[in-house]
Amino acid sequence: METVKIWVQGIVQGVGFRPNVYRIAKRLGIRGSVKNLGNLVEIIAQSDENTINEFIRKLSYEKPPVSKINSIEYEKINSSGHFSDFKIIKSSLNSTGTSIIPPDLAMCDNCLKELKDKNNRRYNFPFIACTDCGPRFSVIKSIPYDKNKTTMDEFPFCPQCLQEYENPMDRRYHAEASSCSICGPSVKLYNKQAKEIRTENPIKKAVNLLDDGNIIAIKGIGGTHLVSNLEDDIILKLRKRLNRINQPFAIMSPDIKTIKTFADINIYEEKSLESIEKPIVVAKKSKNYSFPDSLAPYLHNIGVVLPYSPIHYLLFNYTNQLAYIMTSANIPGEPMLINNIDILKNLNTIADYFLLHNRKIANRCDDSVIRYVDGNLSFIRRSRGYVPAPYDLRRYSKDLNILSLGSELDVTFTIVKDGFGFVSQHIGNTNKFKTYQFLQEAIEHLSIITSTDNFDLIAVDMHPQFFTSSLGLELSKKYGCELIKVQHHHAHGAVLAFDNDVDELIVIAADGVGYGEDKTAWGGEILYTDIKSYQRLGSLSPQKIPGGDISTKYPARFLLSALSKEYTEDELKEIFKGYVKFFKYGEKEIDMVLKQSEKDFNTPVTTSIGRVLDAISVALGICGKRTYEGECSMKLESVAFKSNSNLKIDLKFNKHENRPVLDTTAILKEVIEMKNKGLDIKDIAKAGQYAVAIGLAKMAVDAAKLKNINVIGGTGGVFYNESITKTIKEYVREEGFTFVGHDNSCSGDGSISLGQAIIASVRNR
Ligand SMILES: [Zn+2]
Ligand SMILES: [Zn+2]
Ligand SMILES: [Zn+2]
Missing domain, CATH: 3.30.70.100 (Alpha-Beta Plaits)
Structure with missing residues (x-):
């Protein structure tokens, strides 16, 4: 014994x-x-x-x-x-160590069976849950994870539910979110005047209203969606009300079979769609795709998701629709609305009706979004279903409490406790006040559920004007701890090293912009990193951005400025005759930009690949105005996707401040000339993307040879672009190097806080 x-x-x-x-x-x-x-x-x-x-x-x-x-x-x-x-034995109060709270989980098969079973006492009950499924993170207020510490505390168990809860042989033993129609939350339908519409079955009534063309705000597990059917005029109505001109909407379909009628789903995508995390998967539209163009304008792909909360399943019980739009219910740029009073008040010019329930959401958690890029999973947004499951960072440090605050757009933050990195849910764009407030609340909440009451280090982005940087400074004073500033692409590279378990690598960092050490906006970089430090070993050629942000919105300004290095003013005016419509103020703006560029008046400098791809996009007349993040380059990718040509652009490399740079003006010039020769737009689009990609890959291989390193990785939002990723990967492999990407973390800025935390962890090594 x-x-x-x-x-x-x-x-x-x-x-x-x-x-x-x-x-x-x-x-x-x-x-x-x-x-x-x-x-x-x-x-x-x-x-x-x-x-x-x-x-x-x-x-x-x-x-x-x-x-x-x-x-x-x-x-x-x-x-x-x-x-x-x-x-x-009952949870002991003096427990030690960091609790790890599970994420919200999509409804399990057992609960689905019960939901559909007329003889089950939870038949059609919209809050059915068990130990294998249901809300966790979004209902927990503090730890330990017990019902009285969650927002289910307002719904005491009925005798039958209590019996299940207390029986170790029952599926609902200690299922804190379990309830039934007698003791649990309930759903109500409201009109624009916030008046309840009394009906026997509010979900069924809501479906009838949806199918009649109404827009309905539906509160689910970790947040609220705006939901509508897929008729063109309804989509346009929703766009108008949201002032969301072109940004694609994600859609929910009842099952995988239905999704396959309009999207090409590979086996990996199918697995992810049906996983317990139930993310939105960005999949390719199929030949039979026939939804209106207004749903995902000019894109070759569409975001799809399967029902994950019982309410979603019940919606599809009452309709024959193939899909509904399911988009986060928020005032544009602000966090998703989760509180019933706020939803009714703030969305009454957007939604026609409201299907709400009385369970409070303690933490909002937006849908996660993934895309498979050349067969590899790529997180665009890691949120519901994944958060707050931590990353194991114990190989870097086991005893430092670290808080890192990310960048500015697509922000997450990270708390490191006992060597585990808890990356927060998607927070959003922190230059909006309400999002910044959400960031502060979410930090407080994650601190509580990880039992973190002090920090040894706080890490922020190098950018002097980000709100996250000033919040970091404030918090470092509050906790009396050191503040460290991390370069944006160094943070990207550290995540890549962690994700692939390597100590050093050459990083191709390709994204929008990140503040560089030389105070310019980086974003097409070749870096070496050993996690702790980094070196810049190459980049795209520096270009002026006349007027800063306005050039980001109207990429023709950037194109004009870049080409002014190669053409005379008269030649430019001739070339740009066809582009006047892409300038906000028309022809006179062309003169203005040229002067601005010549005199260096408000012309920040950038090496960002994002700006170059946007410029190719406008040069080909594909996208002249950016109405959402990444729009012009996403549309460029979709046009290039249709091409089978092998058209190539010759590359030119120069030296700038002792590092090799890829001449992007030469690429843009060639794009314009090919267009003037009358070559096919889609072939030029492909050639333009290919040129930038292969240029970065060549510089990375040279850097790897120089540093005698075998691993080259790709990071940054541009690595969501399948064709750019493939081009770089293939070239790197042909040259005999190993290519790595992100497996389990965001390629985009959702991972910046994780990278900052990793760099802070190894700081004293
Ligand atoms: Zn279940
Ligand atoms: Zn009950
Ligand atoms: Zn970035």
């Missing part, structure tokens, strides 16, 4: 881990106990040696679907007595 103590560490709370341990122990005839200790589950097991070994093996093989085990450790102990049974 032996007695061992076993510690299992990971996502083991709120996921049915203890009852699972209980069931395995019972089956094997093991005696002892199991209890929660913060992020650990502690088990005492008494039996013969062989049975205990089998028990330990089974703990990792037969774990609940949602749990995640980081480590299992055990030691023999001298037990004074014999246990008579196996028991689940």
Whole structure:
């Protein structure tokens, strides 16, 4: 007879881990106990040696679907007595270590069966949940994860639900979010005047209203969606009300079979769509795609998602529609609305009706968005379903408490505690006041649920004017800790190194803009990094951005300024005759930009690839005005996608401040000349993208040779572009190097806070 103590560490709370341990122990005839200790589950097991070994093996093989085990450790102990049974012991209050709260989870198959079963007491109950599914992160107010610390505390169990909750053999044992129609939340339908529309079945009524062309705000698990049908005039109505001219909408379909009728879904995409995380997957439109162009204008792909909350499943019960638009319900640029009063008040010019429930959302959590790029998963937004599951950063540091605040757009923040990096949900664009407020609330909340009450280091972006930078300064004073400033693309590179478990690599950082050490806007860079430090070994050629932000919106300004290095004023005026419509103020603006560029008046300098791709896009007449982030380059990608040609542009490399640079003016000039020769726009689009990609790849290979390094990686928002990624990957491999990308983290700025945290972790190494 032996007695061992076993510690299992990971996502083991709120996921049915203890009852699972209980069931395995019972089956094997093991005696002892199991209890929660913060992020650990502690088990005492008494039996013969062989049975205990089998028990330990089974703990990792037969774990609940949602749990995640980081480590299992055990030691023999001298037990004074014999246990008579196996028991689940109540969570102890003086638990140690960081709790790891699971993310919100899509409805499981067992609950779906019950939802559809007329004889089940939860038939058609819109809040059905169990230990394997339902809200977690979005309902938790503080720890330990118990019902009274969640927003389910307002719904005390009825006797039947309590019985399930207390029975270790029941699927709902300790399912904190479990309830039923007797004791749980309920759904109500409201009109624009915030008056309840009394009806027997509010969900069914809402579906009728949707199918009649109304726009409805529907509150779900971690947030609220604006929902409509896919008729052209309804989409245009929604666009007008949201002042969202071109940005694509994501759609929800009832099942994978339906999605396959309009999108080409590969096996990986199918798996992700059906995973418990249920992200939005950006998939290619198929030949049979026939929704109106207004849904995702000029793009070759569309964001699709399957129902994940019981309310979504019930919606599709009452309709024959192939899909509904499901877009985050917010005032443009502000965080998603989650509070019933706010939703009714702030959206009454946008939504016609409101389908709301009375369970509070403690933390908003937007839908996650992924895309497969050349067969590899790429996170565009890592939020609902994934957050707050942490990254294991223990290889860098185990004892520093770190807070890092990201960049400015697409912000997340990260808290490092006990070597685990908790990256927050998507926060958004922090130059909007309400989003900045949300950032502060979310930091407070994540600090509570990770039991973090002080920080040793705070990391921010190098940019002197970001709100996140000034918040970092403020917080570093509050906690009396050091503030460190991290270069944007260095942070991108550190995430890439972490994600691929390498200590050093050559990084191709290709994105919009990130503030550089030389105070210019970087964004087409070749860096070397050993995580702790970095060197800039190449870039695109520096270009002026006449007028700064206005050039980002109207890329013709950038194009004109870049070409002014190669053409005379008269030649430019001739060339730009066809582009007058792409300037906000028409012809006179052309003169203005030329003067501005010549005299260096308000002309920040950039090496960003984003600006160059936008300029190619406008040069080809594809997109002259950016109405959403990435619009012009996304449309360029969609046009180039249709080309099969092998048209190429000759590359020119120069030296600038001792580093090699790819001459982007030469590329833009060639694009214009090809267009003037009458070559096919889609072929030139492809050639333009290819030129920038291959230019970066060549410089990266040279840098790798120089530093004698074998690994080259790609990071930044441009690596969501499939053809650019493929081009770079293939070239790097042909040259005998290993290419790496992001596997489990965002390629875009959603990962900046993680990179900052990693760099802060290794700071004293
Ligand atoms: Zn379930
Ligand atoms: Zn109940
Ligand atoms: Zn970036």
